[in-house]
Amino acid sequence: MSRILGGIGIAHTPSMGYQYDKGVREGFDPKWQPWYDGTRPVKQWLREKRPSHMVVIYNDHMNYFDLKAYPTFAIGVAAHFPQADEGYGLRPFPGVDGDPDFAWPIARSLVRDGFDLTFCQELELDHGVYSWLPYLFDAPWPLKVLPIAVNMLMHPVPTPQRLHALGASLRRALLNDGANRDVVVLATGGMSHQIHGTKFGLTNEKWDRYFLDAIEQRQDELVATPVEEIMQVAGTEAAELAMWYTMRAALAVSARTHYSFYTLPAVTGCGVIALDEPEPRG
Amino acid sequence: MDLSLEAPSVYLFTGELCTRSYKLNRFAFDFKYPQVRERFANDPEALMTDYALTDNEKALVRARDWTGLVAAGGNHFNIIKIAAAVGESHLHVGAHMCGANWDEFKQTLPHRVEIMPSDLPALAKGKR
Numbered sequence: 001m002s003r004i005l006g007g008i009g010i011a012h013t014p015s016m017g018y019q020y021d022k023g024v025r026e027g028f029d030p031k032w033q034p035w036y037d038g039t040r041p042v043k044q045w046l047r048e049k050r051p052s053h054m055v056v057i058y059n060d061h062m063n064y065f066d067l068k069a070y071p072t073f074a075i076g077v078a079a080h081f082p083q084a085d086e087g088y089g090l091r092p093f094p095g096v097d098g099d100p101d102f103a104w105p106i107a108r109s110l111v112r113d114g115f116d117l118t119f120c121q122e123l124e125l126d127h128g129v130y131s132w133l134p135y136l137f138d139a140p141w142p143l144k145v146l147p148i149a150v151n152m153l154m155h156p157v158p159t160p161q162r163l164h165a166l167g168a169s170l171r172r173a174l175l176n177d178g179a180n181r182d183v184v185v186l187a188t189g190g191m192s193h194q195i196h197g198t199k200f201g202l203t204n205e206k207w208d209r210y211f212l213d214a215i216e217q218r219q220d221e222l223v224a225t226p227v228e229e230i231m232q233v234a235g236t237e238a239a240e241l242a243m244w245y246t247m248r249a250a251l252a253v254s255a256r257t258h259y260s261f262y263t264l265p266a267v268t269g270c271g272v273i274a275l276d277e278p279e280p281r282g
Numbered sequence: 283m284d285l286s287l288e289a290p291s292v293y294l295f296t297g298e299l300c301t302r303s304y305k306l307n308r309f310a311f312d313f314k315y316p317q318v319r320e321r322f323a324n325d326p327e328a329l330m331t332d333y334a335l336t337d338n339e340k341a342l343v344r345a346r347d348w349t350g351l352v353a354a355g356g357n358h359f360n361i362i363k364i365a366a367a368v369g370e371s372h373l374h375v376g377a378h379m380c381g382a383n384w385d386e387f388k389q390t391l392p393h394r395v396e397i398m399p400s401d402l403p404a405l406a407k408g409k410r
Contacts, residue, residue, distance in 0.1 A: 014372075062359040066311050067300055087314045087363050153357060155296045196358035197292045199284065200376035203392040210398065229399040232285045236292050267373075267392045 002174045002181040005049045006258070007251045007275045008042065009215060009244040010132050012058070012188045013268040014086070017131035021091055031265040038261035038272065039135040045258060045274050046136055051184040053102055053144045055170065056129060057246045058188045059152035060084075063126035070154055071118035073166070075110070076147040077103040084124035093134060096125060099144040102181060106146065109173035115166055123147060128188060132272075143184075152189070152240050160223045160242045167249025174250070187247035189240030191262075191269030201267050202235040208269040209262055211241060215273060216257045219248045234269075254278050283395055285402070290349075290379075295357045303355025309333035310351075310360035319367045348375045 019032040028036050063084040065071065082095040110117055125147060133141070148166075151157055158166075167185075174183055191211065192204040207230075214222050227239050234241075248255075260273040284291050300307060309330070312318045321329045330340045342350040346368065351361045362372045377387035 062311055062357060062363075063314060067304065067307050067357075085314065087319070087366050153295060153359065154300055155294055194292070195372055195376065196352055196379060198290045198380050199292060199393070200379045201391045201393040202395060204395050204397070206396040207398060225399050228287060229402055231287060231292075232402060233395070233397045233399055236287070236294065264392060264394075267376075 002053070002177050002179050002183050003280075004171065004174055004251065004277045005051055005182055005184050006045075006277045007247045007255065008136075008184060008186040008273065009212075009247055009275075010042075010136075010186065010188050010272045011191045011268060011270045012128050012131045013190055013193070013266070013270070014127045014131060015266050015268070016135075016270065017091060017127050019265070020131075020134050029265075034263040035265055035270050036135065038263060039132075041259045041261075042272055042274050043136050046184065049182070049184065051143050051182050053099060053146065053181045053183045055106075055146045055148065055174075055183060055185045055250070056188065057148045057150060057166075057186070057243045058125075058128040059150050059240060059243065060126055060128060061086075062153065064124045065149070067154075070151060071149065072151045072158060073115055074118040074120050074123070074149040075103065075107050076120045076123035076145075076149070077107060078121055078123060081145065081147060082124050083130055084126040086126055091130060093130065093139050094141070096129070096133075096141055096145045096147075098146060102144060102177075102179060103146050105177040105179065106170070106173040109176065110166075110169050113169040113172065115169055117148075120149075123149070132188060148246075150243055150246075152243070157227070157239060158242070160225070160227060160245055163242045164219070164223050164245040164249045167246035170246065171250045185247050185250040187244045189243045190237055191241060191271050192234035193237045193268035194235030195237060195267065197236075199235065203264055203267065203269055204234045204238075205262070205264055205269060207234045207238075208264075208271055211244075212260050212262055212271050212273055215244055215248055216255075216275065219245065238269075248275075251275055251277050283397075285397075289353060293352045293358070299355045300357070305334050305336075306339050306351070306354060306356050307360050309335060309339075310356055310364050313360075313363035313367050322364075322367055346370070348378045349381075352379070
């Protein structure tokens with residue numbers, strides 16, 4: 001069995017990536033400096049945990065999957081995942097390595113559990129991954145990544161209950177994969193934000209801070225909150241937060257927050273949480 | 283504040299909408315390819331005809347009417363690719379959505395609210 005070391009929930013937004021590149025070049029914008037500083041402890045936590053593999057639950061934003069055939073759940077089983085060009089050229093980072101030997105037993109286990117995933121032999125990762133990646137790791141990336149992409153763009157999107165169940169199945173898969181890996185489970189979705197319609201620019205720090213707190217021990221309360229209500233109070237694109245439930249359910253109920261941080265630099269609430277998985281009882 | 287999930291507050295991108303406006307979305311999605319952006323710069327009319335856009339969709343593209351394109355069923359992540367090709371960011375698109383002057387609009391961001399789902403019954407549940 002692989003070992004689950006812990007979990008991370010983190011926001012993503014294109015400007016987070018743009019501001020990273022600009023920040024390391026010429027110093028961080030005062031609005032973004034807190035996010036850079038606030039993610040240092042997570043980077044340090046990862047350095048100490050030394051995961052060999054990371055499962056990433058994220059969503060694409062019309063940068064890789066086109067609408068010809070749009071998967072609700074897709075898993076990347078390739079040995080390498082290039083960065084997606086979102087139309088502005090590639091950022092100065094290498095692609096991410098995958099591990100088919102790690103991916104396939106998990107894919108098989110998830111399907112057996114009722115999650116009929118689309119298998120991706122090719123997959124390019126957009127800002128859903130690349131916007132936060134350099135805040136947490138230095139390139140060349142020190143671990144293998146297993147991406148699981150969720151449709152968060154074309155409604156109907158998966159229910160909170162289903163995303164939570166995916167996490168529980170992922171946990172079963174990791175603990176029974178017959179492998180011997182040290183795994184961190186990361187889920188990413190923008191916190192409060194809406195980037196279309198007359199509610200463009202809506203943010204809700206109160207909601208975001210509640211969410212960061214409740215994800216630790218009140219996941220049932222969050223999962224029971226209808227996505228439509230989250231979209232009303234925190235912006236339609238905040239529906240992406242439901243992917244965090246997958247990460248939380250992949251950890252033990254007794255997992256506890258090691259660190260969390262929140263700031264609101266632009267039009268998307270930027271929060272991060274790192275949860276420690278309890279040591280298995282020997 | 284307006285809590286509805288209906289236009290013009292929200293243009294929820296549904297599968298049904300995507301089916302109706304599939305050609306527009308295919309057109310806008312393909313702006314991720316440099317050769318499509320180049321064709322648009324050189325001969326936008328030929329490109330729009332190749333993608334079988336309707337007369338209304340073509341007029342919206344010519345007018346850089348980002349709100350109209352999203353209202354016509356374009357997913358905003360797709361539509362901002364067209365905007366980017368003509369030098370406008372997603373924040374410019376946001377200003378257009380709000381019918382606001384760009385320079386004034388950017389000073390107002392973000393638009394902070396503090397309500398919680400538990401506040402909704404009194405405010406909006408009745409309207410849904």
